[in-house]
Amino acid sequence: MAAEMRRVGVIGGGTMGVGIAITAVRAGHEVLLRDIEEGAVEQGVAGVRRFLDRSVDKGKLAAAERDAALGRLRGVVSLEELRGCDVVIEAVPEDLALKQELLAQLDGVLADDALVHTNTSTLSVTAIASGSRRPERVVGTHYCNPAPLMDLVELVRGQVTSAAALAATRAYVEGIGKRVVACADVPGFIVNRFLVPFENDCIRALECGMGTIDSIDRAVKDGLGYPMGTFRLLDIIGLDIHRAVSLSLYDQLRDPRFAPPPLVDRMISAGHLGRKAGRGFYAYDEPGLHGS
Numbered sequence: 301m302a303a304e305m306r307r308v309g310v311i312g313g314g315t316m317g318v319g320i321a322i323t324a325v326r327a328g329h330e331v332l333l334r335d336i337e338e339g340a341v342e343q344g345v346a347g348v349r350r351f352l353d354r355s356v357d358k359g360k361l362a363a364a365e366r367d368a369a370l371g372r373l374r375g376v377v378s379l380e381e382l383r384g385c386d387v388v389i390e391a392v393p394e395d396l397a398l399k400q401e402l403l404a405q406l407d408g409v410l411a412d413d414a415l416v417h418t419n420t421s422t423l424s425v426t427a428i429a430s431g432s433r434r435p436e437r438v439v440g441t442h443y444c445n446p447a448p449l450m451d452l453v454e455l456v457r458g459q460v461t462s463a464a465a466l467a468a469t470r471a472y473v474e475g476i477g478k479r480v481v482a483c484a485d486v487p488g489f490i491v492n493r494f495l496v497p498f499e500n501d502c503i504r505a506l507e508c509g510m511g512t513i514d515s516i517d518r519a520v521k522d523g524l525g526y527p528m529g530t531f532r533l534l535d536i537i538g539l540d541i542h543r544a545v546s547l548s549l550y551d552q553l554r555d556p557r558f559a560p561p562p563l564v565d566r567m568i569s570a571g572h573l574g575r576k577a578g579r580g581f582y583a584y585d586e587p588g589l590h591g592s
């Protein structure tokens with residue numbers, strides 16, 4: 301249970317919004333999950349419920365705790381419903397203009413001292429914050445996917461983020477049980493700055509015949525000690541998402557290691573997007589994202 305129960309708004313009920321909503325509701329906060337239309341909101345709420353049900357089935361969560369957590373969750377369509385939130389976390393698609401516009405709308409809804417967190421992977425927190433009249437309250441909190449299972453959150457201070465907003469954000473993220481690393485507002489922050497070129501190196505190694513999907517994955521796992529092979533990980537991330545993240549970072553850094561190799565485009569054209577499509581580098585019996 302959170303030290304202090306807060307009213308948390310999560311905007312965007314997709315992959316990350318659902319995961320982030322789970323982290324907040326499990327920690328004892330009241331959560332409003334907002335998407336743009338009723339169907340998307342229902343899907344988001346169903347995603348939270350599915351995850352918590354699976355946690356109960358696996359014996360990781362008591363049924364009563366699941367019920368209490370679901371009782372703290374409400375799906376909403378209107379942004380107005382976020383009035384009174386102490387913290388709002390945006391997880392809408394990776395589009396600068398969309399995020400800036402959303403922050404401008406939030407100016408009219410939130411109290412002056414509310415925190416606004418952005419879960420951007422590749423955009424500048426400072427640029428996103430410039431959409432708000434209160435950019436000093438905007439902080440980057442980059443959750444790793446799947447958010448309920450991964451320990452780390454990168455804490456990103458924009459150019460004008462205040463020390464108070466940064467400290468309050470750290471307290472919130474640590475309060476939901478995550479480990480925080482602070483990092484500068486630079487393209488890819490720390491994790492993607494290392495991970496994305498490494499993933500592309502592995503794909504290029506496959507393309508040039510250095511090894512097979514299996515041998516490269518085994519080398520990464522058993523030789524480098526990573527928890528899973530790169531191709532397994534890329535299948536979870538999704539090839540379309542990997543391509544978009546790679547291109548965004550390549551555009552900003554102009555470092556060829558960030559450019560997605562041609563195999564990525566071919567796989568996307570073939571519909572081999574990863575686990576969600578039932579086929580990526582590996583084949584899967586049933587499409588899905590991740591367990592509880």
Ligand SMILES: NC(=O)c1ccc[n+]([C@@H]2O[C@H](COP(=O)([O-])OP(=O)(O)OC[C@H]3O[C@@H](n4cnc5c(N)ncnc54)[C@H](O)[C@@H]3O)[C@@H](O)[C@H]2O)c1
Nearest residue numbers: 312313314315316317335336391392393394419420421445
């Ligand atoms: N997927 C990942 O592995 C990952 C990891 C870390 C960070 N991120 C970042 O998280 C953010 C969201 O990514 P995702 O993968 O969850 O995307 P997604 O496409 O799965 O979900 C986005 C959701 O936002 C909704 N949406 C669009 N405009 C909206 C608005 N104005 N108000 C409310 N909802 C709106 C969409 O309907 C959709 O449900 C992006 O910035 C992405 O870069 C993604």
